[in-house]
Amino acid sequence: MERLAEFFDEELTPMVRRMAYRPQRVTAATADNQAIRAMVWQALVGPDTMPADGTRLAQQELIAVAEQLGAVLCQGPLLDTLVAAELLQASARSALLPRGASVALAVREDGAANPAEPANMVVDRSEEVVDARRSFVGFAADVDHLLLVGRTPAGVRLALTPRDHPTVSLHRHEDLGRGELYRVRFSGTPVTAWLGDGKHWADLLATARIRQAGYLVGMSQAALDLAVTYAKSRRQFGQPIGRFQWVAFRLSALTATIEAARTLTRDAARDADRGVDPRFVAAQCLATAAKVAREVTTYALQVHGASGLREDNDAQLYFRRAAIEALWWGSPTQLRVEATPLLRARLTDADS
Amino acid sequence: MIPELTADEQRFRDQVCGLLCEESVRRRVTECRRQLPEGEEPELLDVYRQLGERGWLAVNWPERYGGRDGTYLQKAIVTEELIRHRVPDLANTLTIDIVGFGVLLAGTEAQKQRVLPRLASGETTAAVLFSEPGTGSDLSALQTRAEPDGDGWRLYGRKSYCMKSHISDIGLCAARTTASDVKYHGITLFLVPLQSLSVTVEPTWNLLNERFGEVTLDGVRLTADDVLGSVDDGWNTLNQVLSLERITIDFVAKARLLFDRLAGHAAKTGRLEEPEYAQRILELEARVRAAELLTWRCVRDFDNGTPDDVRSAIAKYYSTELLKELGSEAMEVVGLDAVLHGRDEQAVQEGLFESLYREGPGWTLGSGTSEIMLYLIAGSGLELL
Numbered sequence: 001m002e003r004l005a006e007f008f009d010e011e012l013t014p015m016v017r018r019m020a021y022r023p024q025r026v027t028a029a030t031a032d033n034q035a036i037r038a039m040v041w042q043a044l045v046g047p048d049t050m051p052a053d054g055t056r057l058a059q060q061e062l063i064a065v066a067e068q069l070g071a072v073l074c075q076g077p078l079l080d081t082l083v084a085a086e087l088l089q090a091s092a093r094s095a096l097l098p099r100g101a102s103v104a105l106a107v108r109e110d111g112a113a114n115p116a117e118p119a120n121m122v123v124d125r126s127e128e129v130v131d132a133r134r135s136f137v138g139f140a141a142d143v144d145h146l147l148l149v150g151r152t153p154a155g156v157r158l159a160l161t162p163r164d165h166p167t168v169s170l171h172r173h174e175d176l177g178r179g180e181l182y183r184v185r186f187s188g189t190p191v192t193a194w195l196g197d198g199k200h201w202a203d204l205l206a207t208a209r210i211r212q213a214g215y216l217v218g219m220s221q222a223a224l225d226l227a228v229t230y231a232k233s234r235r236q237f238g239q240p241i242g243r244f245q246w247v248a249f250r251l252s253a254l255t256a257t258i259e260a261a262r263t264l265t266r267d268a269a270r271d272a273d274r275g276v277d278p279r280f281v282a283a284q285c286l287a288t289a290a291k292v293a294r295e296v297t298t299y300a301l302q303v304h305g306a307s308g309l310r311e312d313n314d315a316q317l318y319f320r321r322a323a324i325e326a327l328w329w330g331s332p333t334q335l336r337v338e339a340t341p342l343l344r345a346r347l348t349d350a351d352s
Numbered sequence: 353m354i355p356e357l358t359a360d361e362q363r364f365r366d367q368v369c370g371l372l373c374e375e376s377v378r379r380r381v382t383e384c385r386r387q388l389p390e391g392e393e394p395e396l397l398d399v400y401r402q403l404g405e406r407g408w409l410a411v412n413w414p415e416r417y418g419g420r421d422g423t424y425l426q427k428a429i430v431t432e433e434l435i436r437h438r439v440p441d442l443a444n445t446l447t448i449d450i451v452g453f454g455v456l457l458a459g460t461e462a463q464k465q466r467v468l469p470r471l472a473s474g475e476t477t478a479a480v481l482f483s484e485p486g487t488g489s490d491l492s493a494l495q496t497r498a499e500p501d502g503d504g505w506r507l508y509g510r511k512s513y514c515m516k517s518h519i520s521d522i523g524l525c526a527a528r529t530t531a532s533d534v535k536y537h538g539i540t541l542f543l544v545p546l547q548s549l550s551v552t553v554e555p556t557w558n559l560l561n562e563r564f565g566e567v568t569l570d571g572v573r574l575t576a577d578d579v580l581g582s583v584d585d586g587w588n589t590l591n592q593v594l595s596l597e598r599i600t601i602d603f604v605a606k607a608r609l610l611f612d613r614l615a616g617h618a619a620k621t622g623r624l625e626e627p628e629y630a631q632r633i634l635e636l637e638a639r640v641r642a643a644e645l646l647t648w649r650c651v652r653d654f655d656n657g658t659p660d661d662v663r664s665a666i667a668k669y670y671s672t673e674l675l676k677e678l679g680s681e682a683m684e685v686v687g688l689d690a691v692l693h694g695r696d697e698q699a700v701q702e703g704l705f706e707s708l709y710r711e712g713p714g715w716t717l718g719s720g721t722s723e724i725m726l727y728l729i730a731g732s733g734l735e736l737l
Contacts, residue, residue, distance in 0.1 A: 023557075108688070110687075110688075110689060110698070111686070111687045111688025111689030111690070111691070111692070111698075112621065112686065112687040112688075112689055113687070135688075135698060136688050173692060173696050173698070174692065174693040174695045174696040174699075175691045175692055175693060175696065175706070176691040176692075176693070176706050176709065176710065177691065183698065235486075236487075236488060236489050236490040236493075237489075237490045237493075244723075246723055246726070247723075294680055298676065298680070298712075298713060301559075301713040302713065302716060302717065302721070302722070305488050305489075305717055305721070306483065306488065306512070306513040306564070306714075306717055306718075308713070309558040309559045309560060309564075309713060309714060309717075310556060310557075310558050310559075310564065311556065311557035311558055311559075312556075316558070316559040316713075319559070319713065320559070320710075323680075323683055323691055323709060324688070324691050326683070327683060327684075327687060327688050327691075328688075331683075331684050331687060332684065333628050333629065333684055333685075336628070337626075337628060
């Protein structure tokens with residue numbers, strides 16, 4: 001983890017924040033993003049995230065990585081690739097994904113859907129090809145494989161497919177984050193391997209949610225840090241605005257909420273590492289972290305005033321990304337709906 | 353919507369609505385939402401000229417200045433209808449409600465005749481040149497200076513976040529004419545010709561739908577004819593202008609638009625049948641209606657000649673904080689589809705939710721920050737400070 005912290009130094013961080021930020025008007029800050037993305041990807045798929053011997057990393061280590069990624073707004077296929085790696089490790093088929101190979105998850109048909117309930121896919125009778133439509137597939141244009149999660153008459157199934165194939169068509173979304181989100185059409189796409197079912201997906205989603213919560217905690221902390229730094233330097237009415245209690249106390253209160261989300265997230269990772277069913281704590285920590293990220297990134301802009309809205313100010317990047325990342329593996333409302341029967345079960349267990 | 357309009361007021365609303373529903377207007381407005389390439393913003397739309405021809409753009413101004421001798425309530429109806437029909441409205445607010453209002457309030461007869469009919473016609477726009485790189489909420493600390501030059505002044509300084517300045521002919525600029533220990537003294541308001549060679553406007557991109565203008569004033573020559581109000585005594589005029597700016601009909605109309613589209617979407621998709629969504633939508637409904645009532649109460653106060661700064665601050669604070677929260681709630685109810693821009697074919701409501709989410713942070717900053725509103729309520733309202 002220290003290696004990553006050193007890698008994302010003060011010089012690289014501003015470039016990383018914008019490496020997958022694509023306004024149509026290409027600016028100096030975005031012109032060389034492909035090169036930076038490639039360099040960062042090479043650095044990320046090292047022993048911190050994918051040990052060469054194929055050993056499974058602890059969730060506690062992975063959320064530390066996710067926090068660092070969130071802090072620098074690093075986007076890319078790493079978090080999706082980790083989901084695929086986890087799945088392949090569980091089925092002892094890691095050879096399908098050599099180090100450096102990347103995967104994007106294709107789960108939803110539209111943005112309203114809860115990823116816990118994947119959209120339909122059609123499997124050919126031969127079981128060799130699939131048809132499906134998916135939206136909000138991150139970095140689909142960059143990756144080597146797609147992991148298509150879909151509902152079939154036989155239940156939820158997970159298919160690994162090639163990305164660079166004539167039966168796979170991509171269309172980039174125009175979105176708030178100006179990022180790399182794609183609509184993907186699978187039209188008779190060959191299946192490289194069938195990798196799992198609904199149970200696998202529920203387990204994978206739980207740990208993916210904990211990592212996503214870590215990412216959001218990292219984002220929140222970095223946005224808060226930007227606001228605190230600005231509040232110390234920006235002077236109005238004869239003093240730094242951070243000396244005004246309404247600013248200082250609000251930033252302090254947000255510090256407490258970030259810490260709370262961080263501890264919940266780390267506790268959830270510990271549960272997952274201990275082999276405790278993490279679905280409930282995963283939903284709860286992600287819902288909490290998502291709300292904190294929205295609140296912090298919004299207030300960071302309030303502290304910055306109009307300067308934070310400028311295109312060249314990174315505070316607005318955190319605000320843009322928080323809207324998307326907070327919904328990525330289910331909105332807080334969806335997560336809490338999902339968590340309700342799990343809470344009921346926990347209460348029943350406690351009674352008995 | 354305003355409660356209990358008179359028959360005349362309702363007729364006026366219907367007339368404005370009729371114009372804004374015309375095919376040519378709808379087509380242009382849709383283009384602005386869906387086809388305007390990223391990096392472009394709506395310029396001065398024809399519909400402004402059409403409103404101007406009828407005397408509706410500044411309906412509350414005297415006829416001799418291009419208005420219809422109407423009430424401020426009628427002007428608020430125009431603003432609300434523009435927003436309800438999704439016509440880009442920023443130029444209208446800046447030109448008519450802020451700069452035009454300032455001229456109407458403090459201008460000489462000659463200035464009114466020179467400036468107001470042009471603004472009311474919809475042929476040109478005006479921009480506000482108050483903020484500076486180091487001066488936002490603490491406006492009295494402004495650094496732009498007017499140096500004596502014969503029978504006039506030359507203006508030097510930089511102004512920031514001046515929206516629409518790149519297309520405007522006139523800027524209402526606050527500058528220091530006299531150094532003073534009393535910081536509210538020595539500030540003068542000028543009407544600055546923005547097309548002057550001594551003025552440079554650099555539009556800068558931002559999170560919002562329309563650009564900021566960074567304005568450099570490099571010795572632009574001004575005379576007594578360009579002074580709005582009294583020399584050195586601009587602070588009072590400026591505060592009166594800011595008071596009206598805080599009756600934010602535009603913000604509350606956007607809250608209504610956003611809520612109606614969100615509730616409609618929830619009803620159509622079945623979200624409204626789910627208790628966890630219905631609860632929050634119902635809470636938002638009450639808050640949006642309260643924001644409307646608070647704001648329209650200020651409109652009536654203004655028309656009755658009894659504007660109340662604390663009531664305005666309450667309305668502005670409540671409405672803009674709500675509006676910002678609505679943007680976030682829309683994400684929660686609609687899901688990821690709400691992050692899609694109007695240009696994306698999968699966007700819902702032609703990208704309204706994405707657009708207003710981005711605009712949200714500006715609402716609690718512009719026209720006086722939320723913190724300044726709370727300061728006014730705490731100080732003048734509760735006498736705590």
